[in-house]
Structures are given as C-alpha cells and as structure tokens.
Amino acid sequence: MKRLLGAHMPTKGGLHTAVINGHDIGCNCVQVFTSSPQQWGSKPITDEMAEAMAEAKRATKIDSLVSHDSYLVNLAASDPAVRKRSISTLIGEMHRCSRLGIGVVVSHMGSHLGDGEDVGLQRLAEGAREVLNEAPGDVVFAMETTAGQGTNLGYKFEHVAFVMEHCKAHASLACCMDTCHIFAAGYDLRTAEAYENTMKQFDKIIGFDKLRCIHLNDSQKEFGSRKDRHAHIGEGCIGETAFKLIVNDKRFSNIPMIIETPDAETMHKVNLDRLTSFIK
Numbered sequence: 001m002k003r004l005l006g007a008h009m010p011t012k013g014g015l016h017t018a019v020i021n022g023h024d025i026g027c028n029c030v031q032v033f034t035s036s037p038q039q040w041g042s043k044p045i046t047d048e049m050a051e052a053m054a055e056a057k058r059a060t061k062i063d064s065l066v067s068h069d070s071y072l073v074n075l076a077a078s079d080p081a082v083r084k085r086s087i088s089t090l091i092g093e094m095h096r097c098s099r100l101g102i103g104v105v106v107s108h109m110g111s112h113l114g115d116g117e118d119v120g121l122q123r124l125a126e127g128a129r130e131v132l133n134e135a136p137g138d139v140v141f142a143m144e145t146t147a148g149q150g151t152n153l154g155y156k157f158e159h160v161a162f163v164m165e166h167c168k169a170h171a172s173l174a175c176c177m178d179t180c181h182i183f184a185a186g187y188d189l190r191t192a193e194a195y196e197n198t199m200k201q202f203d204k205i206i207g208f209d210k211l212r213c214i215h216l217n218d219s220q221k222e223f224g225s226r227k228d229r230h231a232h233i234g235e236g237c238i239g240e241t242a243f244k245l246i247v248n249d250k251r252f253s254n255i256p257m258i259i260e261t262p263d264a265e266t267m268h269k270v271n272l273d274r275l276t277s278f279i280k
C-alpha cells in the first residue's frame with residue numbers, strides 16, 4: 001500500500017534541501033519551517049528560492065509539502081499588538097507557501113492566557129476568519145490539535161469544530177491531527193478498540209473531510225497528561241499498535257503523515273523505516 005509518509009526536516013542549507021534530504025531518507029512528503037519559528041518576521045522568498053524549491057519537487061517527485069507556523073503566533077491573544085502580528089504573520093506565511101508550492105500551513109490554535117476558554121475560542125475563531133479573508137486560494141490553513149498544555153486551546157475536537165463553524169466551513173480551513181497531542185489530551189489510541197473510538201469521535205466532531213495532515217509522534221508523557229513531549233515511534237506511552245493501525249488505515253491513504261520526533265539527524269530515518277515496516 002502506498003502511503004504519504006514523511007518528516008519535519010531541517011532547512012539548513014536552504015528550504016529546498018529539506019525536500020532533497022527528506023527524499024534521501026525515504027520521505028514522500030516533507031514538513032518545514034519556512035523561517036525561524038522563534039522569531040517574528042521572515043526573509044522574503046526570492047525567485048531563486050522559489051525556483052530551487054520547484055526544482056527539488058521535480059527531482060524528488062515529492063509534491064506534498066507542509067509548513068509549520070511560528071511558535072510565537074497566538075490568534076487567541078488578548079494583547080492587540082500580538083494578535084495583529086499573529087494574523088499578519090499567518091497571512092504572510094500562507095502567501096510564502098503559495099510561492100513555494102507548499103499546500104498546507106499547520107498552525108497551533110493559540111492560548112487564552114488566563115482569560116478562559118470561551119473568550120479565547122472567540123478571539124481565535126475571529127482571528128482565523130481574518131486570516132482566511134486574505135489567504136491565497138491554493139494553500140490550506142490547518143489547525144493542529146494540541147495536548148492542552150497550560151492555557152493552550154485545541155485539545156478538544158470541539159474547539160476545532162467551533163472555529164470551523166465560526167468560519168462557516170471555509171474551504172481553506174482544515175485540521176492537522178497530532179497523535180502525541182490527542183493522546184496527551186485524553187483521546188486513547190493504544191488498542192484497536194480505543195483507536196477506532198477516537199477516530200469515530202474525530203469524524204463526528206471535526207470530519208475526516210477536514211483532515212489534511214497527520215503528525216505521527218509517540219508520547220513521552222502518560223495518557224491524559226496534557227503534556228506535549230514527543231517520543232520515537234513505538235518507544236513512548238502510545239506504543240506500536242496505534243501506529244500500525246494508522247499507517248494501514250485506508251481512510252488516510254491520501255493524507256501526509258509526518259513525524260516530528262526528536263533527533264532528526266540520527267533518528268528520522270530509523271522512525272520512518274519503522275513506520276514503513278508496519279505497512280501491510
């Protein structure tokens with residue numbers, strides 16, 4: 001069975017090198033940061049960068065690319081300056097991705113920072129609507145399910161559904177499911193029965209038609225811990241069973257599945273080989 005399996009790749013040496021190096025270790029989809037995730041602002045995409053990326057896509061036949069937004073973005077922030085910057089950064093990121101031929105921007109759902117979930121969700125949903133108003137039509141904005149650390153929103157499928165409803169099911173608004181995050185948030189995946197139950201809930205509340213990316217990470221922290229610590233595939237509290245089920249799940253045959261496990265340089269190939277060995 002053919003799967004879209006890949007990794008979050010380092011971009012040292014240029015964005016296009018992430019695609020080439022990813023291909024070398026067996027990726028057929030790749031996720032990148034298009035600029036430093038710890039800083040506001042980004043260097044503009046030049047014609048050379050866009051052309052190098054297009055050439056890397058041609059050479060590797062990798063067409064499924066994903067960008068992860070900056071860690072500083074918080075659409076649910078109360079501070080108007082942070083909020084404004086978050087919105088413009090996301091709009092900018094979607095336009096950068098449009099130029100680079102990257103079809104999906106994954107974004108964390110933000111934190112209410114003590115103002116409460118209802119208020120936070122309202123601000124988040126309104127922010128997402130503003131982003132979508134100015135986004136290019138060829139890039140999807142995918143909200144990522146979170147572990148619910150601190151005051152992070154997005155640890156309940158209902159949070160994602162709320163934003164989608166507010167944005168009137170905008171065609172460019174989608175979801176990214178992270179296995180480590182949902183497990184830490186209290187959605188079990190450890191047995192076939194638990195896995196199916198969680199997927200049923202996802203489909204009922206968010207909908208598989210909204211799923212555009214899956215992050216495959218095991219969890220260093222226990223079930224329901226609300227802590228976000230990624231572990232190597234099969235070596236954490238989730239265990240191999242869930243990953244065997246997910247890479248063989250026919251419902252996800254066209255969804256990029258991307259590892260964000262630790263030690264990219266030494267362990268990405270090991271984790272990808274492990275996942276590939278699970279495919280029947």
Ligand SMILES: [Zn+2]
Nearest residue numbers: 144178215260
């Ligand atoms: Zn993730």
Ligand SMILES: [Zn+2]
Nearest residue numbers: 180181228230
């Ligand atoms: Zn995480």
